[in-house]
Amino acid sequence: MATIRIPTPLRKLTQGKEEVTASGATIGALIASLETQYPGIKERICDDAGQVRRFVNIFANDEDIRFLKNLETPVKDSDEISIVPAIAGGDRQ
Amino acid sequence: MTAAVSNTNTSLVKGLKCRECGNTYDKAPIHVCEFCFGPLEVDYDYASIGKLLTRAKIESRPHTMWRYAELLPIDGPPSVGQATGMTPLVRADRLAKRLGLKEVWVKNDAVSFPSLSFKDRVVSVAVSKAIEFGLGTIACASTGNLANATAAQAAAAGLPAVILIPHDLENAKVVGTSIYGAKVVGVKGTYDDVNRLCSEIAGKYGWGFVNVNLRPFYAEGSKSAYEVAEQLGWKLPAHIVVPMAGGSLVTKIGKAFGELEKLGLVSAPARKTRIHGAQAAGCAPIIDMVLENRDQVKPVKTPTSIAKSLAIGNPADGFYARQTIVGSGGWAAKPTDDEIVAAMRLLAETEGIFAETAGGVTLGAALRLIETGHIGKDDGPVVISVTGNGMKTQDPLVGTLPEPQMIGPRLSDFDDMWNRK
Numbered sequence: 001m002a003t004i005r006i007p008t009p010l011r012k013l014t015q016g017k018e019e020v021t022a023s024g025a026t027i028g029a030l031i032a033s034l035e036t037q038y039p040g041i042k043e044r045i046c047d048d049a050g051q052v053r054r055f056v057n058i059f060a061n062d063e064d065i066r067f068l069k070n071l072e073t074p075v076k077d078s079d080e081i082s083i084v085p086a087i088a089g090g091d092r093q
Numbered sequence: 094m095t096a097a098v099s100n101t102n103t104s105l106v107k108g109l110k111c112r113e114c115g116n117t118y119d120k121a122p123i124h125v126c127e128f129c130f131g132p133l134e135v136d137y138d139y140a141s142i143g144k145l146l147t148r149a150k151i152e153s154r155p156h157t158m159w160r161y162a163e164l165l166p167i168d169g170p171p172s173v174g175q176a177t178g179m180t181p182l183v184r185a186d187r188l189a190k191r192l193g194l195k196e197v198w199v200k201n202d203a204v205s206f207p208s209l210s211f212k213d214r215v216v217s218v219a220v221s222k223a224i225e226f227g228l229g230t231i232a233c234a235s236t237g238n239l240a241n242a243t244a245a246q247a248a249a250a251g252l253p254a255v256i257l258i259p260h261d262l263e264n265a266k267v268v269g270t271s272i273y274g275a276k277v278v279g280v281k282g283t284y285d286d287v288n289r290l291c292s293e294i295a296g297k298y299g300w301g302f303v304n305v306n307l308r309p310f311y312a313e314g315s316k317s318a319y320e321v322a323e324q325l326g327w328k329l330p331a332h333i334v335v336p337m338a339g340g341s342l343v344t345k346i347g348k349a350f351g352e353l354e355k356l357g358l359v360s361a362p363a364r365k366t367r368i369h370g371a372q373a374a375g376c377a378p379i380i381d382m383v384l385e386n387r388d389q390v391k392p393v394k395t396p397t398s399i400a401k402s403l404a405i406g407n408p409a410d411g412f413y414a415r416q417t418i419v420g421s422g423g424w425a426a427k428p429t430d431d432e433i434v435a436a437m438r439l440l441a442e443t444e445g446i447f448a449e450t451a452g453g454v455t456l457g458a459a460l461r462l463i464e465t466g467h468i469g470k471d472d473g474p475v476v477i478s479v480t481g482n483g484m485k486t487q488d489p490l491v492g493t494l495p496e497p498q499m500i501g502p503r504l505s506d507f508d509d510m511w512n513r514k
Contacts, residue, residue: 008296009125009127009130044128044129044130053129053130053131054113054131054389054412055113055125055129055130055131055132056130064392066389066391066392067392067394084289085125085130086130086407086409
């Protein structure tokens with residue numbers, strides 16, 4: 001299971017948890033898995049077309065997924081994923 | 094910490110509105126939509142402003158940015174920067190001749206009060222707004238000019254300032270910040286790292302970060318385009334070339350021209366003002382969006398340009414900046430470092446204006462846009478937006494200019510030197 005750091009504004013949906021775990025082979029699959037655990041979270045991260053919202057950044061082990069393969073970026077169990085609103089910032093290690 | 098602050102003044106600001114999804118919010122030190130994370134923007138009551146604001150009223154007021162007070166988002170009189178704004182718009186005939194253009198103007202924010210860059214306007218608004226919100230500490234993430242402006246205005250307001258900058262900033266910009274008594278923190282990383290850190294600090298410490306949680310208000314302060322239009326005799330230029338870092342200035346210039354038309358303060362020109370963007374080749378994420386016809390920012394990981402004040406690899410307003418440029422019929426250009434230095438010299442030698450590296454980027458871009466025909470030889474007024482002062486960014490010029498010639502103190506020493514040539 002990969003670790004996902006949740007920014008403050010989305011913690012209402014994760015029962016206040018700053019960090020959650022989810023499984024999935026790609027970032028896209030991880031978001032789908034998050035949605036089953038925490039319904040409503042996907043629409044906050046992705047737009048109607050399923051793409052990551054313009055003002056949301058996702059980092060895989062410190063690397064912006066825009067430099068990788070976007071939603072197709074592969075994820076390993078040991079990976080740490082951060083969801084960071086582009087202009088709002090948020091916790092990130 | 095983001096509880097809405099009630100406002101008892103008669104205000105022409107309705108609140109804040111998300112640029113992406115349209116959600117509305119009360120006036121507060123917040124900058125991001127809770128739902129979609131889009132940027133919030135000040136939502137004005139234009140119907141009321143239209144009834145209040147006339148050319149005559151503006152012209153009767155002092156020559157500062159506050160002559161357009163109704164279009165700025167503070168509710169009372171400004172607490173700082175009362176003398177800021179209304180920098181010279183210089184008719185640049187010698188430069189025009191060199192460029193092969195008919196009419197060129199330089200908007201000279203290199204002499205802005207108090208800290209010699211266009212950031213004085215945005216900070217005057219942001220610090221005044223922070224005081225209205227009762228925020229006790231002023232802070233910012235900065236590539237330099239904003240650091241200077243924020244530290245100066247916070248000092249003038251008697252408030253403590255915390256300024257976060259990239260660790261490798263030009264010495265002049267560091268000194269020009271520390272002098273005001275601000276706490277300066279150098280972050281080992283790029284500006285984008287600094288910016289991200291500031292977002293986290295803003296959330297945790299509850300400070301007034303001028304370009305983070307005060308950003309919707311701050312950004313309104315960059316509407317120098319009102320000044321340009323008035324200084325041109327209540328006319329919009331044919332072209333304006335604007336430097337871009339985060340992309341806020343160019344967006345707000347587009348907005349301000351639109352507002353002036355909407356309010357009937359200028360008449361709509363036969364052809365819309367073409368707004369052109371300028372970035373350095375070493376960090377041009379917004380230019381590339383225009384050139385490659387793409388509306389997603391592809392962040393530049395490691396900016397490599399002498400124009401450090403523009404070195405924002407992940408521009409917050411990149412999407413809107415591109416939209417402004419393309420929507421106006423404008424274009425974009427990214428000069429190299431050599432072209433930037435050459436343009437700084439050209440501006441200094443033709444007009445006596447020493448712009449910072451970003452000014453070299455702007456003029457360098459204009460030269461390219463003339464070459465590609467995006468700015469036509471016979472077009473009307475072309476405005477070059479100079480946003481900062483060259484005294485702050487001298488490092489890249491070292492070694493590119495002739496060294497002073499050394500002579501002895503006697504007249505014969507001078508005669509020898511002069512006649513030798």
